[in-house]
Amino acid sequence: MPSLCVIGLCCVRCGLRQAQDFTGxxxxxxxxxGILDVEYDYGRxxxxxxxxxxxREMRRDIWRYGALLPAxxxxxxxxxxxxxxxxxxxxxxxxYLGLDHLLVKHDGLLxxxxxxxxxxxxxxxxxxxRGKDIxxxxxxxxxxxxxxxxxxxxxxxAVIFVPESAPAPKLAQLRTYGALVxxxxxxxxxxxxxxxxxxxxxxWYSRNTAYNPVLSEGKKTVAFEVCEGLRWRPPDWIxxxxxxxxxxGGVGKGLRDLKELGLISRLPRLLGVQAEGSAAIYNAFLDGxxxxxxxxxxxxxxxxxxxxxxxARKALAAIRDTCGQMIAVSDEAIIEGGHLLGGLAGVFAxxxxxxxxxxxxxxxxxxxxxxxxxxxxxxxxNGLKDPQTTALSTSEPLSVPPDEGALDTxxxxxxxx
Numbered sequence: 001m002p003s004l005c006v007i008g009l010c011c012v013r014c015g016l017r018q019a020q021d022f023t024g025x026x027x028x029x030x031x032x033x034g035i036l037d038v039e040y041d042y043g044r045x046x047x048x049x050x051x052x053x054x055x056r057e058m059r060r061d062i063w064r065y066g067a068l069l070p071a072x073x074x075x076x077x078x079x080x081x082x083x084x085x086x087x088x089x090x091x092x093x094x095x096y097l098g099l100d101h102l103l104v105k106h107d108g109l110l111x112x113x114x115x116x117x118x119x120x121x122x123x124x125x126x127x128x129x130r131g132k133d134i135x136x137x138x139x140x141x142x143x144x145x146x147x148x149x150x151x152x153x154x155x156x157x158a159v160i161f162v163p164e165s166a167p168a169p170k171l172a173q174l175r176t177y178g179a180l181v182x183x184x185x186x187x188x189x190x191x192x193x194x195x196x197x198x199x200x201x202x203x204w205y206s207r208n209t210a211y212n213p214v215l216s217e218g219k220k221t222v223a224f225e226v227c228e229g230l231r232w233r234p235p236d237w238i239x240x241x242x243x244x245x246x247x248x249g250g251v252g253k254g255l256r257d258l259k260e261l262g263l264i265s266r267l268p269r270l271l272g273v274q275a276e277g278s279a280a281i282y283n284a285f286l287d288g289x290x291x292x293x294x295x296x297x298x299x300x301x302x303x304x305x306x307x308x309x310x311x312a313r314k315a316l317a318a319i320r321d322t323c324g325q326m327i328a329v330s331d332e333a334i335i336e337g338g339h340l341l342g343g344l345a346g347v348f349a350x351x352x353x354x355x356x357x358x359x360x361x362x363x364x365x366x367x368x369x370x371x372x373x374x375x376x377x378x379x380x381x382n383g384l385k386d387p388q389t390t391a392l393s394t395s396e397p398l399s400v401p402p403d404e405g406a407l408d409t410x411x412x413x414x415x416x417x
Contacts, residue, residue, distance in 0.1 A: 005045040005067050009036040009213060012313045023130070025212050032196070035313060036213040037253070038070045042260040049261055051232055060084040062118055062221040068257050069221075070214045071126035078128075078154045080111040082121040083221060087229040087376070093344040093357075097364055101374040103235070104345055105226055108353060108382035112173065114303075115222060115247060115380040116146035120207060122218035124150050127205040134159060137207035138195035140188050140243075140302050141170030142352075142381055147207050148179035159204065161195040163188050167302060167386040187297070189308045209246045210310030219247050220254030226376055227255075227264050234264045236373040237363075239271040241355035241380055242326075243304030245281050245292075245315030248272050251378075252318020268376075270324035271369075272315065273359025275299035275334060280309050284316060285326035291316070300331050300389050303352030303381055325368055333358040335392050338383070348383035350390055356380070 009018045011027035011034040018024070018036065027034025048067040057064045062083035063073055073079070087105045094102030107115035120143070127135050137147045138161040151158040158179040162171065163186060174181045184191040192208060199206040206212050227234050234255075240248045251270060258264045274282045277298035284292040292312035297305040309315070319326055329337075331351075338354035340361075341347040349357075356377050363369040383390040400407050 003048070003067065004070070004072060005041045005048070006038060006070050007041050008039050010039055011035070012037050012317070025206060032211065035210055035311060037314070038213055038217050040068055040257070042257075046261050049263070051263060054228060062121060062218065065221055065224050069122055070217050071122055071129055073121075073125040074128055079121060079124055079150050080117070080153045082110060082117045082150075083225065085109050085222075085225065087226060090345040090347075090377075093340060096340065096344055097361060098371050099364070099369070099375055100372055101235075103374070103376045104341075104347060104379055105222060105376055106347060106379045107222060108347070108349060108379050112142075112146045112149040113382035113385055114142040114146055115219065115378070116143045117150065118221050119143070119209070119215035119218035119246070119250075120146040120150045122214045123147070123205070123207040123212060124154050124156065126214055127156060128154065130205065132205035133157060134202070134204045135207050136160070136195055136199050136204040137209075138162070138188065138192040139209075140305060141166045142303050142385065143207070143209060144179070144181075145170055145173035145177070148174050148177035151179070152177045159198070161191040161198075163191050165302070167389070169387065170385055188306060189294075192310070210244050210314075216246050216250035216253055216311065216314060219250030220257065222378060223251045223254030224258065227258055230374075232263050234266060234268045235376045236268060237271050237360075237369060237375045238268050239273060239356040239360045239375065239377045241301075241304055241352050241359075241378070242272045242274045242281055242309075242315060243278065243306040243352065244309045245311035247378075247380060249311050249314025249318050252314070252321060255322065267322045270319055270322045271356075271359055271363060272319055272324065272326045273355050274326070274328050275301050275304055275355060276328045276330050278305050278307070279328040280307070281312050281315050282326045282328045284312060285319060289316070299334075300392075301334050301351035301355055302386060302389075303350065304355060325363065327359045327362055329355060329358040329362055333362065337361065338390050339394065341379070342383070347379055348390070349379045350381040350383050350385040353379045353381040
């Protein structure tokens with residue numbers, strides 16, 4: 001297991017630095033708006049994370065990149081295995097989009113069905129390091145089920161705050177994992193605030209996105225896997241659906257890490273995609289702002305339905321650092337993206353995940369993405385998370401009696417029609 005190379009944490013708002021043993025979550029001067037960024041000794045990390053060393057590394061989970069993570073898992077790791085998800089060429093989908101090199105990174109196949117497992121794994125490792133028995137988090141569903149599942153495997157108790165509107169399948173996951181679920185009669189942002197108040201009062205470990213700095217560090221491992229899967233030849237674009245901005249910021253951080261280590265020669269451009277009804281970061285990008293003004297969220301893609309994106313600074317920095325683009329798409333385009341992923345690539349993605357593909361389609365129409373570009377679409381969540389919404393606008397099943405003659409009549413009518 002590589003040794004940690006953390007040298008401290010830096011506030012993305014004011015630049016104030018904290019020592020590597022700092023146990024708080026945000027900048028003491030800036031409060032909750034002072035999101036911290038973990039800093040590393042890249043010279044030391046280069047000795048542990050070369051291309052040759054990684055090629056010989058037998059471990060396949062995210063801990064293979066342990067030198068650039070802010071916590072070490074106990075050995076043996078008591079949690080679920082996280083990482084090493086498929087990266088594959090989606091040829092039929094690429095042809096439909098007019099792209100010669102379209103790839104899909106399918107994080108919907110992680111243990112609890114979403115990319116959030118990467119963040120939760122690092123959070124659980126740090127909670128164990130700190131001797132915490134209870135971990136808590138607020139979520140629209142995926143981060144909650146991720147935390148609950150990984151906490152159960154590690155022997156920790158999870159307390160989860162969700163908006164009451166969270167999809168039933170996600171709530172079923174939480175209950176099955178044995179979490180204490182607090183359904184808040186309000187928005188995600190209100191559930192987030194209530195969770196922070198509880199963690200402060202009771203001293204629980206906080207797994208709250210854009211509050212706990214280790215979460216984006218876990219999420220960045222998807223960028224490591226993409227570039228390693230392409231043999232350190234970075235793609236031209238990585239498309240990421242965006243809610244609070246933590247995944248986008250994490251991917252950007254991962255790419256910067258790889259560039260500092262010399263593992264990639266250039267940064268891929270990031271395409272951040274938001275739903276039109278929850279487009280605070282998109283609006284900020286257009287305005288040239290460093291952070292985002294709140295909006296009233298209104299989108300069927302529940303996992304990215306965020307009115308007050310708390311990781312907007314990191315997300316916007318990631319887009320600008322990579323000369324990327326932000327784009328906003330309609331709910332109709334999001335549903336179409338899900339149907340295209342399913343019908344042409346065999347990937348069942350929840351609406352928040354298919355948002356990334358909807359953005360690629362829009363960027364192709366606008367000429368931003370060119371036919372010869374290598375494009376990676378991050379599928380961040382499984383369609384089983386919200387199957388009713390995912391299946392919107394699909395055809396209903398044929399209803400026939402158990403009779404061959406009736407079946408022949410129905411199928412003959414279809415064939416002639």
